[in-house]
Amino acid sequence: MFKDLxxxxxxxxxxxxxxxxxxxxxxxxxxxxxxxxxxxxxPFGTSPKAVAAMAEQIAHSNRYPDxxxxxxxxxLAKLHGVKxxxxxxxxxxxxxxxxxxxxxxxxxxxxxxxxxxxxxxLNLTKKNNGVxxxxxxxxxxxPVFEEVADAITEKTKVIFLANPxxxxxxxxxxGALADFxxxxxxxxxxxxxxxxxxxxxxxxxxxxxxxxxxxVNLIIVRTFSKIYGMAGSRIGYMISNKEIIDYLQTDATxxxxxxxxxxxxxxxxxxxxxxxxTIRKNKEGRDYLTGVMKELxxxxxxxxxxxxxxxxxxxxxxxxxxxxxxxxxxxxDFCQCRxxxxxxxxxxxxxxxxxxxxxxxxxxxx
Numbered sequence: 001m002f003k004d005l006x007x008x009x010x011x012x013x014x015x016x017x018x019x020x021x022x023x024x025x026x027x028x029x030x031x032x033x034x035x036x037x038x039x040x041x042x043p044f045g046t047s048p049k050a051v052a053a054m055a056e057q058i059a060h061s062n063r064y065p066d067x068x069x070x071x072x073x074x075x076l077a078k079l080h081g082v083k084x085x086x087x088x089x090x091x092x093x094x095x096x097x098x099x100x101x102x103x104x105x106x107x108x109x110x111x112x113x114x115x116x117x118x119x120x121x122l123n124l125t126k127k128n129n130g131v132x133x134x135x136x137x138x139x140x141x142x143p144v145f146e147e148v149a150d151a152i153t154e155k156t157k158v159i160f161l162a163n164p165x166x167x168x169x170x171x172x173x174x175g176a177l178a179d180f181x182x183x184x185x186x187x188x189x190x191x192x193x194x195x196x197x198x199x200x201x202x203x204x205x206x207x208x209x210x211x212x213x214x215x216v217n218l219i220i221v222r223t224f225s226k227i228y229g230m231a232g233s234r235i236g237y238m239i240s241n242k243e244i245i246d247y248l249q250t251d252a253t254x255x256x257x258x259x260x261x262x263x264x265x266x267x268x269x270x271x272x273x274x275x276x277x278t279i280r281k282n283k284e285g286r287d288y289l290t291g292v293m294k295e296l297x298x299x300x301x302x303x304x305x306x307x308x309x310x311x312x313x314x315x316x317x318x319x320x321x322x323x324x325x326x327x328x329x330x331x332x333d334f335c336q337c338r339x340x341x342x343x344x345x346x347x348x349x350x351x352x353x354x355x356x357x358x359x360x361x362x363x364x365x366x
Contacts, residue, residue, distance in 0.1 A: 042229035233261035
């Protein structure tokens with residue numbers, strides 16, 4: 001039978017879950033629209049400059065893209081203050097993580113993650129027959145680097161660290177992280193996933209791109225899916241030293257991503273107005289929702305992203321299921337709830353729904 005030909009990983013890995021489950025309660029009377037607040041997308045659209053550039057390239061879709069995306073790499077190198085040879089463009093950040101896992105993880109290799117975190121790190125470890133080592137975050141959902149260091153053994157190969165972290169929206173102490181990088185054993189590679197880094201507003205907070213250097217086993221992963229509003233175009237990139245990037249390029253299939261997305265990404269980098277607007281409106285929505293949640297007695301962890309992590313003091317799956325009856329779809333399958341920040345109109349709909357759910361729950365005496 002065909003199933004006997006399928007790898008153990010494919011048989012055992014659970015399908016990626018984007019929400020509360022496969023079945024949903026029906027909408028309440030009068031609710032006609034589903035509001036997507038569970039995928040951490042940019043609700044404000046895509047850069048108009050990127051849209052124009054992509055539209056122009058559609059007519060040239062018969063031509064392959066630049067095999068190494070040299071032009072985009074040059075622009076990214078200039079933006080981040082590194083050399084072009086230190087940048088590699090990929091089909092979104094997820095593809096970048098896949099290249100890293102394929103290159104480094106072998107059967108029996110240990111991979112450290114700080115949990116809760118992005119589930120794909122777990123899947124990539126299992127797919128490549130690695131051994132997952134979980135180090136819990138502290139009560140503030142921040143990593144304790146002493147505990148991470150204690151978890152390192154001779155078998156440790158990779159550490160995946162999301163900063164800001166998904167799903168918790170929290171960040172770690174940048175100085176402590178930099179110190180940790182330079183104390184790692186030579187046989188360990190640290191991957192810092194900075195997919196949401198552009199939403200951090202803490203003055204002087206450092207990207208770990210500043211720590212990339214020859215001889216340092218450090219890879220930074222970024223994406224155009226969030227701040228640039230290009231999730232559907234699948235453009236990401238990695239920054240590391242030349243030696244690591246050269247090996248990653250060897251593992252690549254040849255064509256890094258699609259032609260339309262590449263030109264869109266170049267244009268998006270130039271659209272400062274769109275980036276500033278996204279940051280401004282995201283902060284406005286985050287502040288508004290934080291106020292509403294605290295008014296309702298929720299515990300809300302400080303967000304440094306375009307989503308929020310909170311404890312409604314109601315069973316999380318129940319809360320998410322009920323919110324969906326108002327058309328608002330969030331994640332209720334983590335240890336807490338995660339809600340993507342939307343437009344102010346969407347945020348207000350979500351806020352009113354949360355108020356009613358809390359009221360009904362309290363009145364029910366559950």
